[in-house]
Amino acid sequence: MSTMNLSNGLYINGQWRAGSERLQVINPSTEQPLAIVAGGDGQDVEQAVRAAQAGFRVWSACSGAERAVVLRKIATGVAARRERLMQLQSSNNGKPQFEAVIDVDDVIATFEYYAGLAESLDAAQDADVPLPSDDFSARLRREPCGVVGLIVPWNFPMVTTAWKLAPALAAGCSVVLKPSEVTPLPELELAAIIADSGLPDGVFNLVCGTGLAVGAPLAADPRVAKISFTGSNAVGVQVMQRAAESIKGVSLELGGKSSLLVLADADLDLAVELACGGGFFNAGQMCSATSRVLVAEELADEFLLRLKTRAEAIRVADPFAAEVDMGALVNQAQYQRVLGHIQAGLSVGAKLVCGGGRPPALPRGYFIEPTIFTQVPLDSALWCEEIFGPVLCVRSFASEQEAVDLANDSAFGLVASVVSGCTERAERVANELQAGLVWINAPQVIFPQAAWGGYKQSSIGRELGPWGLQAFQEIKHVIRAR
Ligand code: NAD
Numbered sequence: 001m002s003t004m005n006l007s008n009g010l011y012i013n014g015q016w017r018a019g020s021e022r023l024q025v026i027n028p029s030t031e032q033p034l035a036i037v038a039g040g041d042g043q044d045v046e047q048a049v050r051a052a053q054a055g056f057r058v059w060s061a062c063s064g065a066e067r068a069v070v071l072r073k074i075a076t077g078v079a080a081r082r083e084r085l086m087q088l089q090s091s092n093n094g095k096p097q098f099e100a101v102i103d104v105d106d107v108i109a110t111f112e113y114y115a116g117l118a119e120s121l122d123a124a125q126d127a128d129v130p131l132p133s134d135d136f137s138a139r140l141r142r143e144p145c146g147v148v149g150l151i152v153p154w155n156f157p158m159v160t161t162a163w164k165l166a167p168a169l170a171a172g173c174s175v176v177l178k179p180s181e182v183t184p185l186p187e188l189e190l191a192a193i194i195a196d197s198g199l200p201d202g203v204f205n206l207v208c209g210t211g212l213a214v215g216a217p218l219a220a221d222p223r224v225a226k227i228s229f230t231g232s233n234a235v236g237v238q239v240m241q242r243a244a245e246s247i248k249g250v251s252l253e254l255g256g257k258s259s260l261l262v263l264a265d266a267d268l269d270l271a272v273e274l275a276c277g278g279g280f281f282n283a284g285q286m287c288s289a290t291s292r293v294l295v296a297e298e299l300a301d302e303f304l305l306r307l308k309t310r311a312e313a314i315r316v317a318d319p320f321a322a323e324v325d326m327g328a329l330v331n332q333a334q335y336q337r338v339l340g341h342i343q344a345g346l347s348v349g350a351k352l353v354c355g356g357g358r359p360p361a362l363p364r365g366y367f368i369e370p371t372i373f374t375q376v377p378l379d380s381a382l383w384c385e386e387i388f389g390p391v392l393c394v395r396s397f398a399s400e401q402e403a404v405d406l407a408n409d410s411a412f413g414l415v416a417s418v419v420s421g422c423t424e425r426a427e428r429v430a431n432e433l434q435a436g437l438v439w440i441n442a443p444q445v446i447f448p449q450a451a452w453g454g455y456k457q458s459s460i461g462r463e464l465g466p467w468g469l470q471a472f473q474e475i476k477h478v479i480r481a482r
Contacts, residue, residue: 007038008038009023009037009038009039009040009184009188009206009207009208009209010038010040010044010048010206010207010208011191011195011204011205011206012044012047012048012051012205012206012207013047013048013051013054013055013201013202013205014195014201014202016195017038017044018038019038019039019040019041019044019207019208019209020039020040020041020044021038021039021040021041021209021210021213022036022037022038022039023036023037023038023039023181023184023208023209023210024036025037025092025182025183025184025185026331026332027091027092027094028093028094028328028329028330028331028335028365028366029091029094029318029319029327029328029365029366029367030318030364030365031332031364031365031366034091034092034185035184035185037184037185037188037208038208039181039207039208039209039210039213039214040207040208040209040213040214041209041213041214041217042213042214042217044207044209044214045176045207045214045217045218045221046217046221048176048205048206048207049147049176049205049218049221049223049224050223051201051202051205052147052174052175052176052202052203052205053147053174053202053223054201054202055174055199055200055201055202055203055204055205056144056146056147056172056173056174056202056203058200058202058203059144059169059172059173059174059199059200059203060143060144060172060173060174062172063122064118064119064120064121064122064125064170064172065118065119065122067115067118067169067170067172068115068116068118068119068170069115069198070169070197070198070199071111071112071114071115071118071166071169071170072111072112072115073197073198074111074166074193074194074197075107075108075111075112075115077193077194077196077197078104078107078108078111078190078193079104079108081189081193082101082104084189085100085104085107085158085186085189085190086100086101086103086104087100088185088186088189089103089104089157089158089186090319090320090327091185091319091320092157092183092184092185092186093154093155093157093183093186093327093330094283094319094327094328094329094330094365094366095282095283095319095327096317096319096321096324096325096326096327097319097320099281099282099327100319103156103157103158103159104158106159106162106446107158107159107161107162107190109447109448110159110162110163110166110448110464111162111166112448113166113448113449114166114167114169114170114448114468114469115170117167117170117466117469118169118170118171121142121170121171124142125141125142126139126140126141127139127140128140129477131479134482135481135482136479136480136481136482137479137480137482138477138478138479138480139477139478140475140476140477141475141476141477141478142171142470142473142474142475142476143172143473143474143476144171144172144173144472144473144474145171145173145225145226145249145472145473145474146173146174146224146225146226147173147174147175147176147223147224147225148168148173148174148175148176148224148225148226148227148228148472149175149176149178149218149219149221149224149226149227149228150164150165150168150175150176150177150178150227150228150229151178151211151215151218151219151227151228151229151230151231151239152164152177152178152179152180152187152229152230152231153180153230153231153232154180154182154183154330155282155285155286155287155330155388156282156286157179157180157183157184157186157187158186158187158190160230160253161177161179161187161190162190163230163452163463163464163468164177164228164230164463164468165177165194165204167463167468167469167471167472168228168472169199169203169204170469170472171469171472171473173225173226173472174202174203174204174205175203175204175205176205176206176207176218176224177191177204177205177206177207178206178207178208178209178214178215178218179206179208181208181209181210181211182330182331183330184208187206187208188206188208191204191206211235215235215239216238216242219238219239219242219243220242220243220245220246221246222245222246222248224246224248225248225249226248226249226250226251226471226472227239227243227248227249227250227251228250228251228463228471228472229250229251229252229253230252230253230254230287231253231254232254232255233254233255233457236252236254239252240252249471250460250461251459251460251461251463251471252459252460252461253287253452253453253458253459253463254287254412254457254458254459255287255386255388255412255414255457255458256286256287256288256289256386256412256413256414256415256454256458257291257292257384257385257386257410257411257412258278258288258289258290258291258292258407258412258414258415258416258417258435259290259292259293259294259403259406259407259416259417259433260274260275260278260290260292260293260294260416260417260418260419261294261403261404261407261416261417261418261419261420261429261433262275262293262294262295262296262299262303262419263296263400263403263418263419263420263421263422263425263426263429264296264298264299265420265421265422265425266296266299266419266420266421267419267421267441268299268302268303268306269306270419270441271295271299271303271419272303272306272307272310273310273443274290274417274419274439274441274442274443275290275293275307275392276307276310276311276314276370277443277444278290278291278417278443278444279291279293279370279390279391279392280311280314280325280326280370280390280392281444283326283327283328283329283368283389283390284338284387284388284389284390284391285329285330285334285388285389286388286444287386287414287458288414288415288437288444289386289387289388290415290416290417291386291387291391291392291393292383292392292393292395292406292407293307293392293393293394293395294395294396294397294403294406294407295394295395295396295397296396296397296403297396297397297398300394300396303394304353304372304374304394307353307372307392307394308353308354308372311354311355311370311372311392312354312370314326314370316359316362316367316368316369316370317362318365326370326390327367328365328366328367329366329367329368329389330366331366332366334366334388334389335366335368337388337389338368338387338388338389338390338391339357339368341381341382341385341387341389341391342356342357342371342382342391344380344381344382345373345376345380345381345382345391348377348380348382349375349377350373350374350375350376350377350380350382350393351373351374351375352371352372352373353372353373353374353394354369354370354371354372355368355369355370355371355372355390355391356369356371357369368389368390369390370390370392371389371390371391371392372391372392372393372394373391373392373393373394374393374394374395376393376395378409384410384411386412400425400429403429404429404432404433407433407434407435408432408433408434410456411456411457412454412455412456412457412458413434413435413436413454413455413456413457413458414435414436414437414453414454414455414458414459415435415436415437415438415439415444415454416430416433416435416437416438416439417438417439417440417442417444418430418433418438418439418440418441419440419441420440420441423440426440426441427440434455434456435454435455436451436452436453436454436455436458436459436462437450437451437452437453437454446464447464448464448465449464449465450464450465451463451464451465451467451468452464452465452468453467
């Protein structure tokens with residue numbers, strides 16, 4: 001594929017535009033340039049927010065049913081361009097096609113779900129609120145909070161966008177979206193679909209660009225009512241600090257260091273499959289990666305043997321290859337970061353079970369073998385920090401309580417998985433875990449109806465479900481003397 005020159009990386013007030021910056025986009029499987037995308041700056045953010053203010057007046061006055069029509073049109077448009085979106089996901093992000101299709105389906109399901117919620121808003125608006133008084137009546141209105149800024153990462157481009165954009169539009173907000181500068185290509189294609197969906201000008205605005213040039217001024221802009229951010233904790237802190245200057249609301253979806261608990265009565269084959277899925281899907285570049293695998297000590301030897309065999313059978317390859325289970329990491333920085341974590345783990349005495357570097361058959365591209373460690377010191381970075389790569393740390397436990405304590409001993413609390421042959425026991429353990437989502441004997445399935453987000457430093461707020469919509473609404477009570 002030759003390098004694309006996408007001079008229009010900005011969509012403001014219904015117009016595609018060029019920007020002052022040039023973002024080089026790489027194919028991580030080949031290390032070759034894929035595209036040059038125009039990026040914006042603070043002035044573009046200023047214009048996008050101004051356009052969004054005008055767009056808000058129009059969009060917020062539409063009924064939920066009218067908004068639902070547009071959301072459904074976006075879902076239909078995404079379905080119609082499925083192949084193209086999959087191709088861009090794989091070439092820009094490095095994920096295999098079978099993963100890219102999951103992302104596209106998720107985007108469609110999210111827009112359809114929020115179309116339904118938008119429709120339900122009309123009947124619920126101005127609901128009576130019972131008061132303990134005959135002298136007053138009250139009604140409740142949920143109103144869109146205003147212009148919102150959406151800042152998203154590179155690991156699930158389009159998906160993290162849809163989880164914010166669909167509820168924001170359903171609520172009646174207007175939007176300025178800043179995609180990751182690493183993966184703008186699928187986001188630009190999605191934006192083109194949205195641009196054709198019949199939204200009034202100014203309701204949806206997109207400014208590609210770097211975090212400092214675009215994300216920072218967007219977070220600081222006092223006309224922006226709310227920032228919804230997904231990304232690293234370090235940047236989440238900066239976004240919060242900037243947002244604090246104008247007391248704007250923030251929703252944050254940040255990092256994780258999640259555990260998969262294999263209880264003594266677990267089906268070992270299932271546990272191995274779930275450990276590989278939780279550790280190696282998207283080459284481990286998931287905030288929800290269950291990178292700590294805790295296994296009952298009576299199962300530990302057999303489990304590790306089977307896990308190693310299974311991990312070594314994972315076919316790491318170009319995302320478009322016919323036989324591929326795992327693709328490339330997103331860019332050189334991420335590749336070096338993960339290799340650095342592996343080296344640091346070795347230097348503190350962690351024992352490498354398999355993997356640990358580049359697959360010998362792949363001299364090019366940011367590929368790393370599925371990697372498993374045991375004997376990882378509890379105070380090491382490998383155990384405590386988010387690796388964001390295909391690296392699992394396996395540790396045995398002697399009791400259910402020890403497993404729960406190990407899982408909860410983290411600054412994060414995004415998700416957890418439990419594998420057990422006993423439903424009652426698994427449910428009890430799930431209740432003990434400090435995590436926003438717990439899967440029992442299940443892969444990491446996500447439904448738009450169920451909340452996404454975590455405890456502790458993983459999140460502020462929840463996405464998806466009605467909670468995702470409420471994040472973009474203000475509550476107004478009108479109390480009247482009878
Ligand atoms: P990142 O924090 O580097 O960047 C995220 C976004 O913020 C990008 O668009 C970036 O350009 C922008 N940004 C950077 N500096 C900024 C600044 N000063 N002000 C405003 N915006 C700025 O994250 P990443 O490397 O793109 O993504 C990986 C991280 O995202 C991981 O830590 C992962 O755990 C997290 N993540 C979390 C979830 C979740 O749902 N909890 C989902 C996906 C990814």
